[in-house]
Amino acid sequence: MAWLTFGRLRPVHVNGVIWGAFSTLFIGLCHWVVPRLCGVRLWREGGSWVLLAVWNVNLAAAAGLLLAGHNRGWEAGELPLGNVLVLFAVLVALTVQMLMTIRRRTETPLYVSLWYLIAALVWTDANLVLLMVGPDHLPGINNAAWHGLFIHYIVGLWITPAGYVLIYYFLPASIRAPIYSHRLSLIGFWSLAFFYPFVGIHHYLYSPIADWAETIAIVSSMMLIVPVWTVLQNFFGTMIGRWGGLGRNLPAKFLIVGSVMYLIGCFQGSVQALRSLQEPTHFTDFVVAHSHLTIFGTFIMWAVAGVLYVWPKLAGAPLASFRLANWGFWLTTLGIGSMALVLSAQGLLQGFMLMGGAEFVDTVVTIRPYWWVRTLTGLSMDAGLSLLVLALMKTSWRRRAAA
Ligand code: HEM
Numbered sequence: 001m002a003w004l005t006f007g008r009l010r011p012v013h014v015n016g017v018i019w020g021a022f023s024t025l026f027i028g029l030c031h032w033v034v035p036r037l038c039g040v041r042l043w044r045e046g047g048s049w050v051l052l053a054v055w056n057v058n059l060a061a062a063a064g065l066l067l068a069g070h071n072r073g074w075e076a077g078e079l080p081l082g083n084v085l086v087l088f089a090v091l092v093a094l095t096v097q098m099l100m101t102i103r104r105r106t107e108t109p110l111y112v113s114l115w116y117l118i119a120a121l122v123w124t125d126a127n128l129v130l131l132m133v134g135p136d137h138l139p140g141i142n143n144a145a146w147h148g149l150f151i152h153y154i155v156g157l158w159i160t161p162a163g164y165v166l167i168y169y170f171l172p173a174s175i176r177a178p179i180y181s182h183r184l185s186l187i188g189f190w191s192l193a194f195f196y197p198f199v200g201i202h203h204y205l206y207s208p209i210a211d212w213a214e215t216i217a218i219v220s221s222m223m224l225i226v227p228v229w230t231v232l233q234n235f236f237g238t239m240i241g242r243w244g245g246l247g248r249n250l251p252a253k254f255l256i257v258g259s260v261m262y263l264i265g266c267f268q269g270s271v272q273a274l275r276s277l278q279e280p281t282h283f284t285d286f287v288v289a290h291s292h293l294t295i296f297g298t299f300i301m302w303a304v305a306g307v308l309y310v311w312p313k314l315a316g317a318p319l320a321s322f323r324l325a326n327w328g329f330w331l332t333t334l335g336i337g338s339m340a341l342v343l344s345a346q347g348l349l350q351g352f353m354l355m356g357g358a359e360f361v362d363t364v365v366t367i368r369p370y371w372w373v374r375t376l377t378g379l380s381m382d383a384g385l386s387l388l389v390l391a392l393m394k395t396s397w398r399r400r401a402a403a
Contacts, residue, residue: 003067011066011078017295018076018154019087020059025303026162027055027094030117032310033169034098037114038105043097051090051097058086072135076151081132088128095121112185113168119193120161127153145201145209148217152200155294160192163299164231166306167255171238174251174309180237184230192227195220202273205282221273228266235259250325254305257333261297261340265290268344280355285367286347293340296381301332304388311392317402320394324387331384339377346370 002008035042042048062083071078079087098121102114127150134146172179179185201209201217239246239256246252268290272281281287312319319325346367353363 002069007071008067008069011071012063014076015066015079016059016063017300018159020063022159022295022299022303023162024055024059025300025307026166027051029166029303029306029310030098032306033113033165034101034117037107037111037169038101039107040101040104043100043104047093047097051093054086055090058083058090074131074135074147074150076154077131077135077147084128084131088125088132091121091128092125095125111168112179112182112189113165115189116161116164116168119189120158120165123153123157123161127157141208144204144207145213148203148209149197149200151203152196156192156196156199159295159299160196163302164188166302167235167259170251170302170306170309171235171255174249174255174305175239175242175245177238177242180234180240184234184237188227188230188234191223191230195223195227199224199273205273205275205278218273218275221270224266225270228262232259232263248322250319250322250329251305251309253329254301254308257329258298258301258305261293261301261336264340265293265297268293280351281347282351284347284350284354285343285370286351289340289343289347292336292343297336297340301336304332304385307392308388312395315396315399317395317399319391320398321391324394325391328384328387328391331380331387333384335377335380335382335384339374339381342370342373342377346374 031042031045031048062079065080065083066078070080072080077084098117102110102118130146130150130153134143134150138146168179168185198220199217201213202221205214205218207214235255236259239252246256268286271277272286272290308319308325349370350363350367353366354360
């Protein structure tokens, strides 16, 4: 049963979330957002069906190969080379499709979502070239340094700008209000472009990588407060005077809860990048709390918001059951919120035990009860997402029955 071991399941989970869950939802939602922001149909839209098929077959094959033990050794970059090449080909094709659509647009302004879309696609095409050559061709400690950059380009130059594409479109659309400040959008975009490229080495603090390079990563990690707080100010500013209808507006509710988690998750990120706090948190579940708060708590929540907005419109019917979907919202939110809390607590406990000289295995035994709670929080997220899917399916079934 080697394929059921943690070393094989974990890369399936990590790559499944990055490419399977978030990216697939994002690419699908771009097919709604981009034509609307450009005022034209997508360039060569028939080609999207081919990309969809290749993308999904490739991910299924990659999952099988990872379970069979293939692994290129870079965290979040474990996919076999053949799968990386296909992923790259699909993303380049998608980049060309989106750029050609933007070029032929009839809407004069280039909306904020489109700046982020162009940036996310171009940066990630380049980052995938690094993934093709990096693991096998970079010697020694440089391999680790480049891996730090690669993994942070996945979260900072793919998932982050892609998530911004979604919230910058779906927040104003779902509450029917313009975005709060164009100037803040500009500051957010350029500060992300300027600071993110330097932060990756904060994954390797206290390593043999040169101290000055680690210090640059730490300073840049602090500076990330600028893009994070400016975009958040823009989202919460957009809500001014419109909080009233939030309770029954599911897409907006997911977007706002995701934004609160973004604030907490990024604050946690900035503090754990400091050498003094890196000591008790590295190699502990504190980091796992951070990664789940940001990737699930923020970006998956934002993507789900987009789906909840688009699906009923595509189905041509209102959401079949608000009650069901609202239960889905609460179970998901409470699940991820309490998961972040319990993982942070057990991470700090483990970290301070390790600093006090405890054996690693003793720390694992101590935090065992916390893992039971964590499992329950995960089940709550599973149940919440399942209810949401059920509500969406019911919407389509009801429409079909009516037809
Ligand atoms: C102000 C923003 C952020 C800062 C300063 C920051 C900082 C950090 C640091 C220092 C670590 C390494 C912790 C360690 O290994 O000890 C880390 C890990 C991680 N961060 Fe962030 N982060 C930020 C935002 C984000 C966002 C927005 C995402 C997701 C899109 C994200 C995803 C992750 C993930 C997945 C890991 C775990 C990587 C691993 O397992 O080794 N972070 N972050």
